[in-house]
Amino acid sequence: MTRHIRHAAVLCALLLAALLVNAVRVQLVEAGSLETNPANRRVPIARFGQPRGDILVDGRPVTGSKDTGEQLRYERTYANGPLYAPVTGFASQVYGTSLLEEAEDGLLSGTDPMLAPLPLWNDLTRARSPGGEVRTTIRAAVQRAAFSGLGGKRGAVAALEPSTGKILALVSAPSYDPERLSGTGSAVADSWAELNRAREKPMLNRAIRRTYPPGSTFKVVTAAAALDSGTVTDLDAPTRSPDPYTLPGTRTRLTNEGDGCADASLRQAFQWSCNTVFAKLGVDTGLEPMVRTARNFGFNDADLRIPSAVARSNFDTSLDKAQLALSAIGQYDTRATPLQMAMVSAAVANGGSVRAPHLVDRTTTDDGDLVATTGQRTLRQAMHPATAMRLRELMTDVVEKGTGANAAIPGVVVGGKTGTAQHGVDNNGTPYAWFISWAQAPGDIEPSVAVAVVIEDAAADRGDISGGGSAAPIARAVMEAALKAAADADGGP
Amino acid sequence: MTGTRVASAPPTVPAARVPRRRGAELALLVLAVLLCVYGYCAVGLARHGSVPPGAAGYGAGLGLLALLAHLAVRLRAPYADPLPLPIAVLLNGLGLVLIYRLDLETPHDEAAPAQLIWSTAGVALFITVVLLLRDHRLLQRYAYVSVVAALALMIVPIFFPAVNGARIWIRFGGLSIQPGEFAKVLLAVFFASYLAANRGALAGAGRTVLRFTRLHLPTGRVLGPVVAIWLLSVGVLVLERDLGTSLLFFGLFVTLLYVATGRTGWIAVGLLLAALGAYAVGSFEPHVHGRVQDWLDPFASIDAGAGPNQLAQSLFAFAAGGMLGAGLGSGHSILIGFAAKSDFILATAGEELGLAGLCAVFVLYALLVERGYRAGLDVRDPFGQLLAIGLATIIALQVFVIAGGVMGLIPLTGMAMPFLAQGGSSVVTNWIIVALLIRVSDSARGRLAAREGG
Numbered sequence: 001m002t003r004h005i006r007h008a009a010v011l012c013a014l015l016l017a018a019l020l021v022n023a024v025r026v027q028l029v030e031a032g033s034l035e036t037n038p039a040n041r042r043v044p045i046a047r048f049g050q051p052r053g054d055i056l057v058d059g060r061p062v063t064g065s066k067d068t069g070e071q072l073r074y075e076r077t078y079a080n081g082p083l084y085a086p087v088t089g090f091a092s093q094v095y096g097t098s099l100l101e102e103a104e105d106g107l108l109s110g111t112d113p114m115l116a117p118l119p120l121w122n123d124l125t126r127a128r129s130p131g132g133e134v135r136t137t138i139r140a141a142v143q144r145a146a147f148s149g150l151g152g153k154r155g156a157v158a159a160l161e162p163s164t165g166k167i168l169a170l171v172s173a174p175s176y177d178p179e180r181l182s183g184t185g186s187a188v189a190d191s192w193a194e195l196n197r198a199r200e201k202p203m204l205n206r207a208i209r210r211t212y213p214p215g216s217t218f219k220v221v222t223a224a225a226a227l228d229s230g231t232v233t234d235l236d237a238p239t240r241s242p243d244p245y246t247l248p249g250t251r252t253r254l255t256n257e258g259d260g261c262a263d264a265s266l267r268q269a270f271q272w273s274c275n276t277v278f279a280k281l282g283v284d285t286g287l288e289p290m291v292r293t294a295r296n297f298g299f300n301d302a303d304l305r306i307p308s309a310v311a312r313s314n315f316d317t318s319l320d321k322a323q324l325a326l327s328a329i330g331q332y333d334t335r336a337t338p339l340q341m342a343m344v345s346a347a348v349a350n351g352g353s354v355r356a357p358h359l360v361d362r363t364t365t366d367d368g369d370l371v372a373t374t375g376q377r378t379l380r381q382a383m384h385p386a387t388a389m390r391l392r393e394l395m396t397d398v399v400e401k402g403t404g405a406n407a408a409i410p411g412v413v414v415g416g417k418t419g420t421a422q423h424g425v426d427n428n429g430t431p432y433a434w435f436i437s438w439a440q441a442p443g444d445i446e447p448s449v450a451v452a453v454v455i456e457d458a459a460a461d462r463g464d465i466s467g468g469g470s471a472a473p474i475a476r477a478v479m480e481a482a483l484k485a486a487a488d489a490d491g492g493p
Numbered sequence: 494m495t496g497t498r499v500a501s502a503p504p505t506v507p508a509a510r511v512p513r514r515r516g517a518e519l520a521l522l523v524l525a526v527l528l529c530v531y532g533y534c535a536v537g538l539a540r541h542g543s544v545p546p547g548a549a550g551y552g553a554g555l556g557l558l559a560l561l562a563h564l565a566v567r568l569r570a571p572y573a574d575p576l577p578l579p580i581a582v583l584l585n586g587l588g589l590v591l592i593y594r595l596d597l598e599t600p601h602d603e604a605a606p607a608q609l610i611w612s613t614a615g616v617a618l619f620i621t622v623v624l625l626l627r628d629h630r631l632l633q634r635y636a637y638v639s640v641v642a643a644l645a646l647m648i649v650p651i652f653f654p655a656v657n658g659a660r661i662w663i664r665f666g667g668l669s670i671q672p673g674e675f676a677k678v679l680l681a682v683f684f685a686s687y688l689a690a691n692r693g694a695l696a697g698a699g700r701t702v703l704r705f706t707r708l709h710l711p712t713g714r715v716l717g718p719v720v721a722i723w724l725l726s727v728g729v730l731v732l733e734r735d736l737g738t739s740l741l742f743f744g745l746f747v748t749l750l751y752v753a754t755g756r757t758g759w760i761a762v763g764l765l766l767a768a769l770g771a772y773a774v775g776s777f778e779p780h781v782h783g784r785v786q787d788w789l790d791p792f793a794s795i796d797a798g799a800g801p802n803q804l805a806q807s808l809f810a811f812a813a814g815g816m817l818g819a820g821l822g823s824g825h826s827i828l829i830g831f832a833a834k835s836d837f838i839l840a841t842a843g844e845e846l847g848l849a850g851l852c853a854v855f856v857l858y859a860l861l862v863e864r865g866y867r868a869g870l871d872v873r874d875p876f877g878q879l880l881a882i883g884l885a886t887i888i889a890l891q892v893f894v895i896a897g898g899v900m901g902l903i904p905l906t907g908m909a910m911p912f913l914a915q916g917g918s919s920v921v922t923n924w925i926i927v928a929l930l931i932r933v934s935d936s937a938r939g940r941l942a943a944r945e946g947g
Contacts, residue, residue, distance in 0.1 A: 001752060001753070001755070001875065001878060002870060003755070004751055004752045004753075004755045005752055005866060005869055005870055005878065005882055006870075007751070007752075008748050008751065008752050008866070008882060008886065009863070009866045011748070012859075012862055012866070012885075012886070012889040013859075015889060015890075015893040016855060016858075016859045016889075016893075018893070018897070018902060019855055019892075019893060019896050019897060019900075019902070020852060020855060022897065022900050022901070022902040023811070023843070023848055023851050023852065023855070023900065024848065026808055026811045026812060026843075026900050026901065027811050027812060027814055027815060027816070027843065027847070027848040027851070028815065028816065028848060030808075030812065031811075031812040031813075031815055032812075034808055034809055034811075034812030034813075035809070035812050035813060037792070037795070037801075037805075037809065038795075039792070039795040039800060039801040039805065039809075040801070040809045040812075040813075041809075041825065041828055042809065042813050042825050042828075045825055126819065
């Protein structure tokens with residue numbers, strides 16, 4: 001019997017070996033795929049097991065964390081949700097993250113290896129660092145001015161500091177409170193469904209994720225191309241433009257809203273936003289210089305990140321002359337995000353140089369140690385510095401004598417350009433009202449703010465020439481707030 | 494081969510004097526209790542940053558139980574193997590730590606206090622068996638009483654309402670008892686006794702398998718009672734839908750039959766029967782069929798959008814443990830939900846102690862089984878041999894079936910991890926098993942001592 005007992009013992013040993021091999025399989029070999037299985041709650045439990053780092057505006061957090069005591073413990077709160085939603089985005093237990101919450105997720109949730117006291121420290125200790133903080137470039141006063149300026153009208157505002165690319169305001173209206181998406185309950189699911197269903201798309205960040213036909217504001221780009229290419233050398237020389245202008249190769253006659261555009265000089269045409277002059281100017285300049293200049297301003301760039309991805313603004317690269325004529329006045333397939341048009345304005349203000357727009361000034365650990373700063377860099381030189389100087393002159397004229405009078409600020413040099421963009425089938429949609437501008441405080445050597453405003457449902461009054469009525473006052477309020485904030489920052493402690 | 498009855502003296506026993514090794518047992522017990530108290534404190538430190546207030550009481554209680562058991566062994570089984578008792582104390586104490594740890598996640602459903610009471614009852618029964626049962630051969634007389642009692646215990650729960658699909662519980666006065674657990678020991682006693690008495694005939698009958706027709710009748714006559722008992726117990730278990738226990742009884746039966754007769758023919762017949770039974774039950778019984786499907790594809794419910802099932806959650810827990818584990822109190826095995834403290838307790842060990850800790854637990858079980866087999870090899874009487882092998886095999890099969898089940902090695906069948914899992918009947922039964930192993934090993938080594946001394 002002894003031998004048979006030994007055989008049975010061997011069987012038991014085999015069972016043990018099977019268990020041990022299987023344990024190695026589950027706990028080591030397949031552990032990676034099991035741990036990352038989307039149904040494995042350990043990942044979200046760890047993720048929401050500690051307060052999420054905050055996003056700061058002017059040094060004050062605009063986000064918070066609430067301890068719910070539930071399985072996914074900490075929920076995101078927002079101090080002023082709708083105001084900053086286009087900046088922060090949301091951080092939901094169920095629906096993931098968006099915008100800054102998404103772009104800086106590793107830092108905010110504490111997984112960024114840069115937060116660890118030593119390299120590989122967290123891998124060794126299986127610990128997670130407290131969430132870091134994201135300090136934005138947004139100025140609260142500028143953001144508020146833009147938000148209240150839009151006042152719930154569908155539209156967007158982007159404001160930049162031309163010399164650095166810092167984004168001072170990023171507003172999209174109508175907005176929403178991202179806190180409605182924090183947590184796990186059925187209320188969150190309802191909010192999500194409602195926000196996605198809403199016709200006005202409150203979760204769409206119109207400032208960076210939606211493109212509009214830029215209309216007459218694009219004439220800044222066309223003028224820059226014409227001046228840079230030498231098509232126009234004298235701002236005050238007549239341009240030999242007919243009014244109306246028949247698009248080359250067609251019988252379509254292009255007209256203007258006002259008079260006095262026939263044979264106008266570039267200065268006059270810019271001041272009164274003459275479509276005929278700029279359509280012809282685009283054709284005269286030619287496709288290749290137009291495309292090159294548009295690209296240098298930032299059009300056709302699908303890779304811009306602030307750090308959230310920015311929708312690609314478009315200027316077609318293969319056009320016939322009629323299409324080029326329309327594209328040159330910001331119609332046809334020409335499309336731009338509000339941020340892109342703010343970059344156009346900023347380029348003029350900054351001597352032709354386009355600074356990379358960015359939202360994050362620097363990131364720190366939870367106790368304030370620096371993790372990273374966003375370096376200021378030049379994306380491209382949009383135009384010759386001399387051309388930029390002449391465009392500043394043209395844009396100043398628009399505000400002082402032309403369609404942009406509503407943006408004027410007493411004692412401040414303001415340059416601007418209005419725009420009205422037709423859209424829809426046969427251009428029967430309510431036109432988009434645009435205004436792009438920059439402002440230079442007295443005593444400053446260069447403009448300190450550049451703004452783009454777009455309003456989708458501007459009072460259906462086509463007589464309101466090109467955004468000067470509805471969009472320009474918002475731009476003015478934003479510029480005033482920015483100049484004041486800059487003055488306070490300089491004079492303050 | 495079957496005639497070999499001489500149990501050769503184990504080489505570890507010196508010829509001059511057989512050491513009692515009670516001191517080693519005591520030292521190991523102290524180590525086991527300290528390890529358990531350390532685990533208890535580790536849970537508190539991880540959860541609340543402080544040593545739990547009950548740590549001293551827990552340590553003292555466990556230590557006292559261990560000491561009393563040790564004294565009983567010292568008094569009535571002085572030559573017993575020194576390993577089984579410390580291993581049992583360590584596993585039982587670790588089980589209490591794991592259950593206490595899981596209780597922290599379910600503050601309204603605490604299982605550790607009841608488990609502590611059952612553990613006390615188990616140690617009390619251990620002491621009773623060691624003190625009162627002077628010679629394991631006494632049990633041989635009660636073979637048929639055992640089998641009747643075992644069948645009764647298995648049949649009774651059929652008349653009670655099913656709990657979670659299995660009719661294996663009796664509930665009265667707030668207590669729930671799983672009589673099938675006790676039936677394991679009784680069946681082991683019966684199988685050992687019956688096979689010890691009839692193994693000659695069975696071994697002879699085994700030869701007739703080749704000449705099937707002529708000697709058919711004796712085979713049936715000898716095997717009849719055993720097969721009948723087996724069929725009956727399996728039938729009852731299928732009715733109760735407790736496939737794990739059914740599998741365990743069958744494995745026990747085949748193992749003991751092989752050990753007693755040495756006839757591989759019986760193994761072949763047994764495996765064939767098992768395969769047929771498993772196929773039939775797996776195909777036609779919906780409950781078991783579902784388990785087989787889960788085993789084949791643990792993540793099917795996730796793909797179907799219904800979220801991870803228990804097995805998937807269990808695998809997630811083991812995977813989260815990795816090599817060194819998350820640390821006691823720092824895992825999320827409670828996600829398994831229902832049965833996290835009983836059938837799936839091993840997942841908590843795997844997640845919080847890691848592969849290292851899990852292997853240590855497996856090795857503890859392996860040592861316990863090995864000591865059982867050692868006693869079986871050392872003891873002289875066939876009943877004692879078969880009893881020790883049977884009891885050790887129960888532990889081995891049980892660990893394999895449930896550990897393999899929760900780790901996706903074999904289809905999952907509900908069963909308690911010996912000593913670790915929540916479940917009073919199981920803990921009490923396991924303590925009785927250890928007591929019987931202690932008794933058999935004492936006879937084996939005591940006989941050697943007596944021979945040396947005389």
